[in-house]
Amino acid sequence: MRGLRLRDAGVELRIGVALLLAIIILGLVVPAFAPEDPRRWNTVPRNLAPGGDYLLGTTSQGQDVFWLLALSVRNSLWVGFTVGVIATLFGAVVGMAAGYVGGLPDRVLTLLTDSFIVIPALPILILFSALLEGRASLLLVGCVLAVFNWPRPARQTRALVLSLREREFMRTAWFAGSNTLQIIRREIAPYLTGWFIANFVYTVLIAIATETGLAVIGLSNLQDTTLGGMIYWALRHQAILAERWYWIGPPTLVIIVLSVALFVVSSGLSKLSARRRGL
Amino acid sequence: MRFVAFLLTKLLVYVLIIVIGVTVVFLVPRLLPSGPVEALLARIMAGGGFMEPAQVESMRVSLTQTFGLEGTLWEQYRGFIERVLLAGDFGPSLAMFPTSVNVLIRQALPWTLGLLLTATIIAWILGNVIGVIAGYRKDKAFSKVLELIAVAVYPIPYYILALILIILLAYLWPVFPMSVHVRSAPLSLRFLATVVHNSFLPALSIIIVGVGWWVISMKALSSSVCEEDFVQFARLRRVSDGTIMTRYVARNAILPQITALALMIGGVFNGALITEIIFDYPGLGSLTYMAVMQSDYNLLMGTVTLSIVAVATATLVIDLLYPFFDPRIRYR
Amino acid sequence: MLRAEDVKAYYETRRGPVRALDGVSIALHENEIVGIAGESGCGKSTLVKVLYDNVASPLRLVSGRAVLTRAADDTSVLAASGSIQDRWWRDISFVPQASMSVLNPVVRIGPHFRDSADAAFRQMGRGAFWARVREVLSGLRLGDDVLSAFPHQLSGGMRQRVVIALATFLDPRFILADEPTTALDVVTQKEILTLLVDVQRRMKNSLVIVSHDMAVHYQVTGRLAIMYAGKLVECGPTSGIFREPRHPYTRLLIGALPRIGQRGKLSGISGVPPSLLSPPAGCRFAGRCPNVMDRCRSEEPAVRSVGNRHVVACHLHEPVAEDDS
Numbered sequence: 001m002r003g004l005r006l007r008d009a010g011v012e013l014r015i016g017v018a019l020l021l022a023i024i025i026l027g028l029v030v031p032a033f034a035p036e037d038p039r040r041w042n043t044v045p046r047n048l049a050p051g052g053d054y055l056l057g058t059t060s061q062g063q064d065v066f067w068l069l070a071l072s073v074r075n076s077l078w079v080g081f082t083v084g085v086i087a088t089l090f091g092a093v094v095g096m097a098a099g100y101v102g103g104l105p106d107r108v109l110t111l112l113t114d115s116f117i118v119i120p121a122l123p124i125l126i127l128f129s130a131l132l133e134g135r136a137s138l139l140l141v142g143c144v145l146a147v148f149n150w151p152r153p154a155r156q157t158r159a160l161v162l163s164l165r166e167r168e169f170m171r172t173a174w175f176a177g178s179n180t181l182q183i184i185r186r187e188i189a190p191y192l193t194g195w196f197i198a199n200f201v202y203t204v205l206i207a208i209a210t211e212t213g214l215a216v217i218g219l220s221n222l223q224d225t226t227l228g229g230m231i232y233w234a235l236r237h238q239a240i241l242a243e244r245w246y247w248i249g250p251p252t253l254v255i256i257v258l259s260v261a262l263f264v265v266s267s268g269l270s271k272l273s274a275r276r277r278g279l
Numbered sequence: 280m281r282f283v284a285f286l287l288t289k290l291l292v293y294v295l296i297i298v299i300g301v302t303v304v305f306l307v308p309r310l311l312p313s314g315p316v317e318a319l320l321a322r323i324m325a326g327g328g329f330m331e332p333a334q335v336e337s338m339r340v341s342l343t344q345t346f347g348l349e350g351t352l353w354e355q356y357r358g359f360i361e362r363v364l365l366a367g368d369f370g371p372s373l374a375m376f377p378t379s380v381n382v383l384i385r386q387a388l389p390w391t392l393g394l395l396l397t398a399t400i401i402a403w404i405l406g407n408v409i410g411v412i413a414g415y416r417k418d419k420a421f422s423k424v425l426e427l428i429a430v431a432v433y434p435i436p437y438y439i440l441a442l443i444l445i446i447l448l449a450y451l452w453p454v455f456p457m458s459v460h461v462r463s464a465p466l467s468l469r470f471l472a473t474v475v476h477n478s479f480l481p482a483l484s485i486i487i488v489g490v491g492w493w494v495i496s497m498k499a500l501s502s503s504v505c506e507e508d509f510v511q512f513a514r515l516r517r518v519s520d521g522t523i524m525t526r527y528v529a530r531n532a533i534l535p536q537i538t539a540l541a542l543m544i545g546g547v548f549n550g551a552l553i554t555e556i557i558f559d560y561p562g563l564g565s566l567t568y569m570a571v572m573q574s575d576y577n578l579l580m581g582t583v584t585l586s587i588v589a590v591a592t593a594t595l596v597i598d599l600l601y602p603f604f605d606p607r608i609r610y611r
Numbered sequence: 612m613l614r615a616e617d618v619k620a621y622y623e624t625r626r627g628p629v630r631a632l633d634g635v636s637i638a639l640h641e642n643e644i645v646g647i648a649g650e651s652g653c654g655k656s657t658l659v660k661v662l663y664d665n666v667a668s669p670l671r672l673v674s675g676r677a678v679l680t681r682a683a684d685d686t687s688v689l690a691a692s693g694s695i696q697d698r699w700w701r702d703i704s705f706v707p708q709a710s711m712s713v714l715n716p717v718v719r720i721g722p723h724f725r726d727s728a729d730a731a732f733r734q735m736g737r738g739a740f741w742a743r744v745r746e747v748l749s750g751l752r753l754g755d756d757v758l759s760a761f762p763h764q765l766s767g768g769m770r771q772r773v774v775i776a777l778a779t780f781l782d783p784r785f786i787l788a789d790e791p792t793t794a795l796d797v798v799t800q801k802e803i804l805t806l807l808v809d810v811q812r813r814m815k816n817s818l819v820i821v822s823h824d825m826a827v828h829y830q831v832t833g834r835l836a837i838m839y840a841g842k843l844v845e846c847g848p849t850s851g852i853f854r855e856p857r858h859p860y861t862r863l864l865i866g867a868l869p870r871i872g873q874r875g876k877l878s879g880i881s882g883v884p885p886s887l888l889s890p891p892a893g894c895r896f897a898g899r900c901p902n903v904m905d906r907c908r909s910e911e912p913a914v915r916s917v918g919n920r921h922v923v924a925c926h927l928h929e930p931v932a933e934d935d936s
Contacts, residue, residue, distance in 0.1 A: 012430075111292065115299035117542060120590060122549040123583045124307055126571045209436035213553050216438045217568070231442070240450060252442065256435050263434035267495075508712040515665060515707075516727040516777065517699045526726065530717050606717055606761045 013268030019261035023254065027073035038067035039225055050246045057246040061237070068230060069250050075138055075226045076208050076258075082142030083149055083207030088200040091150035095157025110158070113151045121148035125210070129219035138221050141214075145207050152206075153199045160195060194273025198266045205262035212255055227251045227258075286599070293595045298364070300587040304580065305359055309352065316342045369581035374573035380581040383566060388585075391562030394478055395551050398485035399544075405486070406493020407536055411529045413494065414501030426498055433491025437550045441484040441557045448480060455480045458559035481558040485550060496539065500532040507531070534605050541597035544590050613639040613662060613703070613785050613817070618675035620661050623668070629887045631657040633841040634675070636914075639817055641784065644808065646832030646849065647821045648864065652884060653838040655821045659787050662819070663705055664695035679703060681784065700727055704778040706788035706807075713774060714762035720773055721758035724780065731781055747780040748773075750813070751806055768799035772806060779810050786811075787819045792827065804831050825864050829853055834920075837861050840884045840895040843914065847921030857923040859900050894926065902927055 036043055043063065050057040050065075057065050098109035128144050208227075214220040215228025218236075222229055234248040316339060343349050350358075362368055369380035413422035432440070449457040456477055504510060505528060513523050555564030563582050570578035615637050621628035631654045639645050639662075647655045657670065666672050679688050679695050681702065688694040695703065707713050714723060724744045725732060732740050745755055751772045762770060771791065778786055791807065792800040808831055811818040820832060828835050828849060836846040837858065845858040856862045863880045882899035885891050891898065897907040907926055914924045 111295055112299065114292070115296045115303075119300040119303060120548045120552070120583065120586045122552045123567050123571075123579070123586065124304065126552075126567065127307060127579060127583075205434060209434075212436045213438045216442075217553070217556055219571075228438075231439075240446060252439055255439055259434040259436060260431055264430060267430075508707065508710055509715045512705075512707050512713045512774075513715070513726065515663070515699065515705050517696075518726040519729055522726050526718060526722070527715050531715070534717075604717075607763050 010268065010271075012264050013272065016261045016264030016268055019257055020265055023073060023258050023261065024077065026070055026254075027077045030070040031067070031074050034067040034070065038063055038071045039223075057244075059234070059237070059244075059247050061233070065247055065250060068225060069254065072225045072227045072230045072251060073254060073258075075224050076211065076228070076255075079138050079142045079145070079211045079226065080204035080208040082139060083145045084200045084204040086143065086146035087149035087203050087207075088153050088196060090146070091153030091155075091199075092157045092196060094150065095154040096161055098154070099158040099161030106158075109154075113154050113158075116148065116151040117155075119148070121210070122213070124148070125214060126219055129214060138224055138226070141211060141220055142207070145210055149203050149206055153203065156195065156199060194269060198270035198273065201262055201266040201269065205259055205266065208255075208262070209259060227255045231255075289595060289598060293591055296591050297588055298360075300591070301360075301364060301584055302356075304583050304587070305356060308576070309355075363580065363584060369584070370577045372570075372575055372578045374569065374575040374578065380578050383578060384563070384581055384585060387561060387563045387566045390560065391551060391555070391564065393474075394482055394485070394554075394560065394562060395547060398482040399489060399540075399547050401482075402486045402489025403493055403536070403540055406490040407497045407529075407533060409490070410494045410497020411501045411524065411532060414498040414532070415505060415524045415528050417498070417502045417505075422498070425494060429491045429494040429498075432487060433495060435488070437484065437488060437553050438557065440488060441481075441554060444480055444484050444487075445557070448483075478560070481554045481560050484554055485547070488550065489547070492543075493536065497532060497536060500535060501528050504528050504532045537597060537601060537604055541594040544593045548586050548590055612641065612678075612680045614678045614680075615658065615662055616675050616678065618658070618661050618677065619673040620657055620666065620670055620675075621673050622657075622670050624888075627888050628671075628673075630841050630890060631670070631887060632661065633887075633890065635838070635841070635843045636675075637836055637843060637846065639785065639819060641817050642815045643834060644811055644818045644820065644832045646828035646835045647819065647838060648825060648828050648835060649823065649838035650884060651823060652840075652887070654841040655823075655838050656789055658838070659705075659789050659819065659821055663699075663703065663787055665705075679785070700778075700783065701731075701781050702783055703785040703787070704781070704783040706774055706778045706786060706791045708790040708793055710794055711762075711767075711770075714770060716762055719759055719761055720765075723773075723777060724758075727777060728781055744776070744780055747776045750810065751776050766799075767795055768802060771795060771799075771803050775803070775807060775810065779814065782814060782816070784816045785819070786816060787821075789821045790823070791820065793822070793824075800827075807831070825868050829868075837864065840890060841887055842895055842924065844896065844925070845921075845923045847917075847923075848919065851919060851921055857917055857921070857928055858896075858925050859902050859927070860896050863901075894924075 031038075040063070045058060059065060059068070094109055094113065098106040098113075125144060125148070129141075211220055211226060212228035212231075215222075215226050216232050216235070218232050220226060220228060222232070225233075228251075230251040231248060234244070234251070239245075239248040320335065320339060320342070349355070362370070367381070369384075371377050372380050372383055375383065409425060413425045416422050445457055448455050510523060510527050513527050518527070551562070552564035552567060554560065555562045556568045559565065563586065567579060567582040569575070570582060615635060618632050618635050619630070620632040621630050633654075635654070635658060637658070647658060649655050660666060660670060661672060662677050664677065677695065679698060679702065688698060699705075714720070725740075728740070735743065744758070748755070748757065753769065753772055753776065757765065757769065757773060762773075765773065775791075778788075788807065792803050795803060804827065807818060807820070820827065822828060832849045834847065835849040835852050837844050837852075837860065839860050845852065845856070845861045852861060853865060856865050860880075867880065880899060885895055885898060891908070892911070893909045894900070894907045894912050897903050900907065904926060910926070912924045912926045914922050915928060916922050917928055
C-alpha cells in the first residue's frame with residue numbers, strides 16, 4: 001500500500017473515490033437509522049411522490065423508498081465485496097503459482113483458467129438460481145459468482161508475474177538462495193499490491209453488475225433486497241407504466257453511479273501503480 | 280510441418296477446453312441438493328394436485344431416465360459425453376415435448392448469431408476507430424470528451440442500460456418496439472426490414488456497451504503506440520498525419536484488440552442472454568431462460584453446451600487467424 | 612549552412628528547468644563530416660533536436676535560434692518557427708539511434724520509403740522513384756529483396772542500412788545522425804560508419820555524427836565539437852584536436868581511449884557532471900578539472916579562438932595570460 005498515495009491521483013480517481021465513499025456511507029451507515037425494517041409492507045402510506053415526510057416517496061407496497069434504497073445498497077455492496085475477496089485472492093494465488101512455477105503446472109492452470117473464461121457464466125448462474133428457487137442466501141449467491149470471476153485476476157496476475165520474473169532483482173533473489181515461497185512473498189507480492197486492489201475493485205464491479213442482472217430477471221435472492229431486486233419489484237408492479245419514476249429511478253441511478261465510480265477507481269488505481277512501477 | 284504442429288496444439292487445447300467446460304456444466308446440477316427431478320416433481324405436484332406415492336415413484340424413475348441421471352456419476356458422465364459431445368444429440372425437450380432440443384436450437388441459432396455477430400462487429404469497428412482517433416489526438420478536447428462518455432457508459436450493467444434504452448426509445452419516445460414481435464417467416468425484403476426494426480434496440484444496447492469498452496482500451500493502446508520509436512521516426516520523416524494514424528498507430532494498436540475480441544466473446548454471449556430475455560428476442564438466450572423457468576433440463580444442457588462450443592470455436596478461429604494480422608508471429 | 616546561434620534549450624520538469632543547452636553556437640558547412648562528442652547528458656542529442664527543429668514539450672527553446680541556409684538559392688529558414696519542418700527529409704534528414712523499433716514492425720520496408728516522400732513520389736513518378744530507391748539501396752549493399760521484407764526479418768546492421776537509405780534517398784544537404792552505431796556490435800559499427808562516409812563522399816552533403824565514442828570521431832569526422840554539461844567546450848579540426856587537445860576535458864576524453872601497445876590501466880575521468888537543474892557558477896568542468904584555478908569557480912570562460920579554426924572555452928587559454936600555440 002505504501003506505493004499508492006492519493007496525493008498522486010488524478011482528478012478522475014479523486015471523483016471516483018469520493019462517489020464510492022458516498023455510496024458506501026449510504027449503504028453501511030444509513031440503514032442502521034431506519035425506523036423499521038424497510039422491507040416490510042404497509043409500514044407507510046402507498047404511492048406517495050417524493051417530498052414531505054418521505055424523502056424519495058413510497059412504493060405501491062407501502063415501503064419507504066429511501067430506507068429501502070439504503071438497505072439495497074448495503075446488500076449489493078456486500079455481494080460485491082464477498083465475490084471480490086474470494087475471486088481476487090483465489091485468482092491471485094492461481095496466477096502467481098502458474099506464472100512463477102512455470103512448466104507443467106503452469107500449462108494445467110492456464111488451461112483451466114482459459115476453460116473457465118470460455119464457459120458462459122450466466123446460463124449456469126441462472127441454472128443455479130433456478131434450482132435454488134430464489135432462496136439462496138446472498139452469501140451463497142456471492143460464492144457462486146466468485147466461481148466464475150477468478151479467471152480474470154488469475155490471468156492478469158500470471159502475466160504480471162511473468163514480466164516481473166524476467167527482471168534483474170528476481171534473478172538476484174534467486175541467486176541469493178531465497179526459495180520459491182520467499183521470492184513470491186518478498187519480491188513479487190509487494191509489486192502486485194496496487195494491481196490486487198485495482199483487480200479487486202473491478203471484480204466487485206462485475207459481481208454487482210451480474211447480481212443486478214440476475215436479480216432484475218428475478219433469479220437472485222428476492223427476500224433480501226438488492227439494487228437489482230428493487231428494480232425487479234418496481235418492474236413487477238408496473239412502475240414504468242404507472243410512471244412512478246421515484247421508485248425505479250433511485251436504484252437505477254445509484255447502480256449507474258456505483259458502477260462508474262468502481263470502474264474509475266479501478267482503472268485509476270491500475271494506472272497509478274503502473275506509473276509507479278514503470279510496468 | 281510447423282503449421283501442422285501449431286494447428287494440432289491449438290485443436291488439442293480447443294477440445295480440452297470444451298470437455299472441461301461441458302464437465303462443469305454436467306457437474307453443477309448434480310452437486311446441488313435439489314436436483315432437476317425433484318424440482319420438476321415439486322412443480323407437477325404443486326400444479327396437478329394429488330398423486331399416489333407409487334405414481335410419484337414411477338414418475339421419478341422415468342424422469343431420472345430421461346434426464347440421464349441413473350447409475351453412478353461416472354456412468355452418467357460417459358453416457359452424457361457419448362450422447363452429447365460425440366453424437367450431438369441433446370434428446371427431447373421436456374417443456375415442448377416431443378420436439379427435440381436440436382430442432383429448437385436450430386430455430387433459435389440464426390437469430391442469436393445474426394444479432395450477436397452484427398452488433399459485436401459494429402461495436403468493435405466503431406469503438407476501435409473512435410479509440411484510435413482519440414488516442415492519436417489525445418490532447419484535443421474532443422478526445423477527452425469521447426473518453427469521458429465511454430467511461431461513463433461502459434461500466435453501466437447491461438440490463439440497466441437496456442432498461443434505460445427501452446424507457447427512452449420505446450416508451451417516452453416510441454420509435455422502436457419494446458420487444459421483438461417477429462417470428463420466422465419466408466425470407467423477403469419486408470421481413471428483413473421488420474427484423475432489423477425489431478432488433479434495433481437489442482443491437483443498440485450491445486453496441487453501446489461494446490463501443491464504450493473498445494474506445495477505452497483502444498485509446499490507451501494507441502496513445503502508448505504513439506510513444507514508440509517508429510512513430511516518432513515517422514513523424515521526423517514527414518510521413519503524413521493520416522498515414523501515421525492508420526498505417527503506423529492503428530495497424531499496431533489493433534493487434535491486442537484482435538486477441539481481446541477472442542476473450543470478450545464469452546462476455547458478449549452472457550450479455551446477449553440478458554438482452555434476449557429483456558427484449559423477448561427469439562434466440563438462444565430466451566430459449567435458455569425458458570428452459571430454466573420450465574425446468575427443461577435437456578434444453579438447458581443443449582443451449583449451454585452449444586454456447587460453450589460456440590465461444591471456444593470463435594476463440595480458436597481468431598487464434599488461428601491472428602498470424603495473418605501480425606507478420607512477426609509465425610505458426611509456432 | 613546550418614547554424615545554431617547562442618541556443619538555450621531547457622527541459623521543463625517538476626523540479627524546475629534542466630538546462631540541457633545553455634548558450635551553444637555552432638556552424639555546419641556543406642560537404643563536411645562534423646562530430647559532436649561528450650558524455651551522456653551533455654546536451655549533444657538536444658543540440659541535434661534543436662538543429663532539426665524537433666522541439667516539443669517538455670523541451671523548450673528559451674532563446675537563440677537555428678538557421679538553415681541553402682547555398683543554391685541562398686534562402687534561409689528559422690527553426691522554432693516551424694519552417695525548417697517544411698524542409699524535413701528534403702533538405703535535412705535524420706538517422707536515429709540504431710534500435711529494433713525505428714521501423715514499423717507490421718509494414719514491409721518498401722512502403723516506408725513511399726510514406727516518407729509523398730510529394731517526391733508524385734513528382735518523380737512511380738518508375739523513377741523506385742529506381743532511385745534501388746540505386747540508394749545498392750549503394751548501401753542492400754538487394755531489392757529488402758523492400759518486400761518485414762523489419763524483423765533483417766539483421767540489426769541491415770535495418771540500420773535501411774534507415775540510412777531512408778535518410779539519404781531524397782539527397783538532403785544535411786544528415787543528422789544521433790548515435791547511429793551505438794547499439795550495434797563492433798564489426799557492424801565499422802561497416803555502417805564506412806557506408807555513411809561513402810554516402811557523404813558521393814553526395815557531397817554534410818553529415819553530423821553524434822557519438823559518445825571518441826574512436827568513432829577519430830575514424831570518421833573532419834571537424835569535432837566537444838560538449839560538456841550543456842556547453843560547447845572545444846571545437847576544431849579533428850586531426851588538430853587529437854594531436855593537441857586544448858581543453859582539459861578533451862585531453863581526458865582522448866586519454867581514456869585505449870592505444871595499440873598500451874600497457875597498464877586506462878585512465879577514466881573521476882567525478883560526475885554537475886546537475887543541470889542548478890549548474891555551478893564559473894566553469895562547469897571546474898569540479899573535475901585537474902588544472903582547476905580559483906577564477907574557474909567564479910568566472911565563466913568565454914569561447915576563444917586558438918587559431919586554425921579551433922576554438923576552446925577555458926581559462927588556461929586566455930590570450931593575455933599566455934599563448935600555447
